[in-house]
Amino acid sequence: MSRIKVFGDSISGNCLKVKWTLDRLGMAYDWIETGVLNGETRTEAFLALNPAGQVPLAVLANGRPLAQSNAILVHMAEGTDLIPTHAYDRAKMFEWLFWEQYSHEPYVAVARFQVRYLGREASDLDPKLVERAYGALARLDDALTGRDFLVGGRLTLADISLVAYSRMASDGGLNLAAYPALRAWIARVEGALDLGPYVPG
Amino acid sequence: MSRIKVFGDSISGNCLKVKWTLDRLGMAYDWIETGVLNGETRTEAFLALNPAGQVPLAVLANGRPLAQSNAILVHMAEGTDLIPTHAYDRAKMFEWLFWEQYSHEPYVAVARFQVRYLGREASDLDPKLVERAYGALARLDDALTGRDFLVGGRLTLADISLVAYSRMASDGGLNLAAYPALRAWIARVEGALDLGPYVPG
CATH class of the missing domain: 3.40.30.10 (Glutaredoxin)
Structure with a gap:
């Protein structure tokens, strides 16, 4: 080993x-x-x-x-407090993990990649990509309104997975101003993970 | 209840x-x-x-x-024989499930949707979409060469998830002729699930 x-x-x-x-x-x-x-x-x-x-x-x-x-x-x-022990909470955590890869990353991360690493202007991004990125961010903001974390009131893999590109959204020209619950959650998860705020390099 | x-x-x-x-x-x-x-x-x-x-x-x-x-x-x-009990096999099952949603469904299922339900000609599909669909199918064929099922030698959720759109690939104008291991596995999983072969409606 x-x-x-x-x-x-x-x-x-x-x-x-x-x-x-x-x-x-x-x-x-x-x-x-x-x-x-x-x-x-x-x-x-x-x-x-x-x-x-x-x-x-x-x-x-x-x-x-x-x-x-x-x-x-x-x-x-597996077997740690990052995965809920209650079956329904665990299922919801998996729902968020699959949603992240299907409905969040392909828009929020791809917008960032195109702007920051391919040098495209944010204003030249495919409007459908931008619409879907904002759709994903809005859905997160809704889900987090009145909640500290995505599932079961505590930090789980769902938060770690979804914060990764959410906190970098501005790199892709995406503006989080309209999503206060999302912004507060990003800071909360960054705090829980001892990350400090994201500073675009 | x-x-x-x-x-x-x-x-x-x-x-x-x-x-x-x-x-x-x-x-x-x-x-x-x-x-x-x-x-x-x-x-x-x-x-x-x-x-x-x-x-x-x-x-x-x-x-x-x-x-x-x-x-x-x-x-x-959960708790059934469709999820491997061995930790590494279970992890590989999850790898396939996430890969399915990120690297297979967005190409293989989307090609089918555009041809069959939006009435697009297969020859008019975005060439990048078609290339990625074939990339996903080729990767499955490689993984299944010499194997009956994707993980641990028996039917798991990985097979059920990935067979869903693989067996319908021809709906999107995708040709499985070059992928004998994939075709044999599709028939094997259909048999295990009592489905019979897929007949495009």
Whole structure:
């Protein structure tokens, strides 16, 4: 058995959520910086570990690879207080994790990627992409109105997963001014994870 | 406690995977046909149950709603042989479930939707969409070469989730001729679920 390895790109919210979860759980790991923009996820060696060619990728203590950010979170946090023990709360946590990958990340993270890393003007983004990004942010704001965390009144993987790109939304030209509950929750989750506020690099 | 209700559209693979799982588990439920194409997922009553405006939506025996097809599958199948007991196998099952929603459904299902329900010619699909759909199918074919099922040598939620749109791929003009392991697995999973082969309506 060796230490967990995480192949990740520090500019990626999907990768950072794995780091935050491991840090929160006090688990030892080696972070292997692996660049998306410079092709390091497309080398033959990396594709042998993850045929999907994506980071994050964890190599577990038993040497076996595991991909998909939220699947890594669930595996690492099994049996901890980041996963609710009550069956319905746990199901809702999974609902948010799947929603994040299907209805939030493809818009909020993609807007950021296009503006910040491809150099596109925010005003030139596909209007449908922007509409869906705001739709996702508005839905989060609704869900968080009157609630401290997404599920069961305490920090779970749903918060860690969804805060990753929500806190970076301004990088994609998205304005959170209309979403006070979302902004308060971002600060709350950042506090719980000891992150400090996001500073666009 | 009342019976589980499933709001679903029978043309949707995401909805059918919930039906197949409940049938496989021998669980009683009421299916409430809810059309995506005729606006039934956008009524005020439906949005009160699922603010995301998507089917499938389950209303559990305790009356509480649960959305996201794969989250419903996980909740319904907890403690059954459709979820591996071995931690790594279970983690790989989750990897496939998240990959399905992020890297398979948005291409394979969307190609089908555009051709079959929006009346677009397959030859007019966005070439990037088609390339990514074939990328997802090729990755499945690779993973299934020499394997009967995706994880742990037996039927799990990963197979049920991924077979849903894979078996309908031809609806979107996608040709599975180059993927023999994928085709054999589709037939195998259909057999395990007592479905019979898919017949495009």
